[in-house]
Amino acid sequence: MLRDVTLGQYFPGDTIVHRLDPRTKLTLTLIYIVALFLAVDYFSYAVMIVVLAACIIISKIKLRVILRGVKPLLIVIIITGLLNLFYTKGEPILSFWIIKITVEGIKRAVFMILRIVMLIMGSFLLTYTTSPVALTDGLESLLSPLKKLRFPVHELAMMMSIALRFIPTLIEETDKIMSAQKARGANFETGNLFQRAKALLPLLIPLFISAFRRADELAVAMESRCYNGGEGRTKMKSLHMAPRDWIALFLGALLLAGMIVMNVYKI
Amino acid sequence: MAPIIKTENLRHLYSEGTPFEHVAIDDINFSAEKGEIIGIIGHTGSGKSTFIQHLNGLLKPSSGRVLFNGEDIFSSKTFTHEVRFKVGLVFQYPEYQLFEETVYKDIAFGPKNMKLSEEQIDISVRGAAEFVGVDEELLNKSPFDLSGGQKRRVAIAGVMAMQPDVLILDEPTAGLDPSGRDSIITNILRYHDATGCTIILVTHSMEEIARSVDRLVVFNKGHIMMDGAPSEVFEHDEELRSVGLSVPEVSLVAKRLRQLGLPIDRSVYTVEQAKKALLAVRGGAAGAP
Ligand SMILES: Nc1ncnc2c1ncn2[C@@H]1O[C@H](COP(=O)(O)OP(=O)(O)OP(=O)(O)O)[C@@H](O)[C@H]1O
Numbered sequence: 001m002l003r004d005v006t007l008g009q010y011f012p013g014d015t016i017v018h019r020l021d022p023r024t025k026l027t028l029t030l031i032y033i034v035a036l037f038l039a040v041d042y043f044s045y046a047v048m049i050v051v052l053a054a055c056i057i058i059s060k061i062k063l064r065v066i067l068r069g070v071k072p073l074l075i076v077i078i079i080t081g082l083l084n085l086f087y088t089k090g091e092p093i094l095s096f097w098i099i100k101i102t103v104e105g106i107k108r109a110v111f112m113i114l115r116i117v118m119l120i121m122g123s124f125l126l127t128y129t130t131s132p133v134a135l136t137d138g139l140e141s142l143l144s145p146l147k148k149l150r151f152p153v154h155e156l157a158m159m160m161s162i163a164l165r166f167i168p169t170l171i172e173e174t175d176k177i178m179s180a181q182k183a184r185g186a187n188f189e190t191g192n193l194f195q196r197a198k199a200l201l202p203l204l205i206p207l208f209i210s211a212f213r214r215a216d217e218l219a220v221a222m223e224s225r226c227y228n229g230g231e232g233r234t235k236m237k238s239l240h241m242a243p244r245d246w247i248a249l250f251l252g253a254l255l256l257a258g259m260i261v262m263n264v265y266k267i
Numbered sequence: 268m269a270p271i272i273k274t275e276n277l278r279h280l281y282s283e284g285t286p287f288e289h290v291a292i293d294d295i296n297f298s299a300e301k302g303e304i305i306g307i308i309g310h311t312g313s314g315k316s317t318f319i320q321h322l323n324g325l326l327k328p329s330s331g332r333v334l335f336n337g338e339d340i341f342s343s344k345t346f347t348h349e350v351r352f353k354v355g356l357v358f359q360y361p362e363y364q365l366f367e368e369t370v371y372k373d374i375a376f377g378p379k380n381m382k383l384s385e386e387q388i389d390i391s392v393r394g395a396a397e398f399v400g401v402d403e404e405l406l407n408k409s410p411f412d413l414s415g416g417q418k419r420r421v422a423i424a425g426v427m428a429m430q431p432d433v434l435i436l437d438e439p440t441a442g443l444d445p446s447g448r449d450s451i452i453t454n455i456l457r458y459h460d461a462t463g464c465t466i467i468l469v470t471h472s473m474e475e476i477a478r479s480v481d482r483l484v485v486f487n488k489g490h491i492m493m494d495g496a497p498s499e500v501f502e503h504d505e506e507l508r509s510v511g512l513s514v515p516e517v518s519l520v521a522k523r524l525r526q527l528g529l530p531i532d533r534s535v536y537t538v539e540q541a542k543k544a545l546l547a548v549r550g551g552a553a554g555a556p
């Protein structure tokens with residue numbers, strides 16, 4: 001049910017992709033996204049596909065699982081594809097009524113869809129192979145230069161990790177309350193919009209109450225352990241860059257440079 | 268008579284098709300007769316809650332069937348919905364499901380969903396509130412202003428008010444003090460005597476249900492390990508201990524006395540019964556020359 005929402009879900013594993021430092025993975029994902037937007041032609045797309053495929057294979061995450069992340073955005077992807085298909089100027093190969101399909105249109109639509117799908121798959125690969133805690137730790141570390149500008153990096157990261165930590169709890173709770181109300185004959189599935197919105201009250205009220213209660217309890221628990229912000233706070237698992245991280249970053253830089261060259265020379 | 272609830276080779280997998288997939292219950296064949304009081308007991312994580320959520324169709328079995336009065340509860344959507352009212356399920360820590368402005372309205376949520384008339388709703392709400400010992404004056408209070416124990420009672424009343432044929436309670440006494448526990452169990456038994464419905468009581472504590480149930484079903488690692496009258500089940504005290512369950516102290520004492528040669532019946536496992544049996548033994552001894 002609700003629990004099967006995979007957005008941002010972490011699949012534990014022990015592959016080299018899992019073991020990379022989260023900072024490395026964040027940087028590489030950024031590089032990957034930039035490279036994806038630099039790709040302009042068959043060869044460059046082929047390179048990107050090979051890179052993504054290699055990462056997926058090494059991470060041992062099933063393709064089916066990664067593709068599941070694409071599903072919710074299917075409609076957006078299809079519409080984008082169709083818009084590109086119909087509204088690209090060029091040599092028409094097929095035309096009826098007001099619709100003209102051009103070779104360029106087909107090419108652009110295919111590239112556009114590829115780009116979006118690969119973008120999603122790449123980002124999901126990051127969240128599938130990196131635990132939320134590692135992810136926020138990495139983000140905090142990468143953003144720490146902003147502390148100089150009095151930007152509350154630590155607080156932001158803490159809020160993010162608490163939010164991530166509580167998503168599964170809240171989903172579980174939602175499941176439970178939903179079941180309990182269904183056991184009393186509540187109906188969440190049928191009725192018009194107004195009826196459905198009203199049917200949600202027995203779910204939302206207990207959920208909010210318990211969320212506030214949890215927030216309260218957590219705040220007390222943190223304060224009673226003397227939490228007072230990031231100042232001077234150390235970490236149990238501090239991040240370390242291993243040789244494999246530098247190698248991965250070097251490969252990433254190589255990819256980026258290659259894509260820039262290909263973009264400039266339109267390969 | 269056909270059992271009111273019956274399951275056939277029930278099996279449930281959580282997170283099917285993901286790396287987290289695991290079997291919560293497997294090969295469960297269970298049946299309950301009308302009017303029976305059944306205790307379900309098992310170690311934490313043994314699949315008790317998973318199992319009972321199948322009995323009113325909240326969870327769909329991965330394989331196997333659940334029959335209510337001989338009919339598969341998933342045979343049609345309308346029947347599944349009907350069964351929800353016939354098989355009342357009180358969840359673990361049910362107080363977190365309260366949401367209405369007043370206790371009265373909250374208890375009335377179930378009956379209202381059954382589309383009963385206002386008078387019928389009023390009768391069932393007041394009846395249910397009385398069974399669980401919720402006073403008249405509490406009915407107009409907000410459920411959030413009650414104590415934990417009172418909330419629990421209101422939540423149980425919310426299910427009783429639907430007047431189900433089978434009432435299932437998942438650890439109704441968890442987290443309450445001994446007197447609160449006693450009174451909730453007493454209330455449930457009183458409800459049983461008044462309505463004649465089937466009761467399924469899930470619990471961790473042997474002592475608690477030993478004296479109230481006709482039959483005990485022991486769950487272990489997703490399977491039914493034992494199923495029988497309490498006295499039969501308590502005989503296997505070694506096995507029970509090996510899966511992290513205890514038997515009532517009294518039944519251990521009785522067993523030891525039996526080993527010492529006293530004629531104490533195997534069906535002795537409550538203090539009351541033990542007292543009677545011991546007095547009988549002494550009476551018998553005094554009667555002998
Ligand atoms: N919604 C769920 N998703 C995935 N796994 C679950 C879910 N609910 C329970 N489980 C798992 O299924 C198994 C059985 O759980 P269940 O809640 O039925 O046990 P229980 O006997 O009721 O335990 P307790 O006495 O602690 O309430 C456990 O291993 C549990 O981790």
Ligand SMILES: [Mg+2]
Binds near residue numbers: 315359
């Ligand atoms: Mg349970």
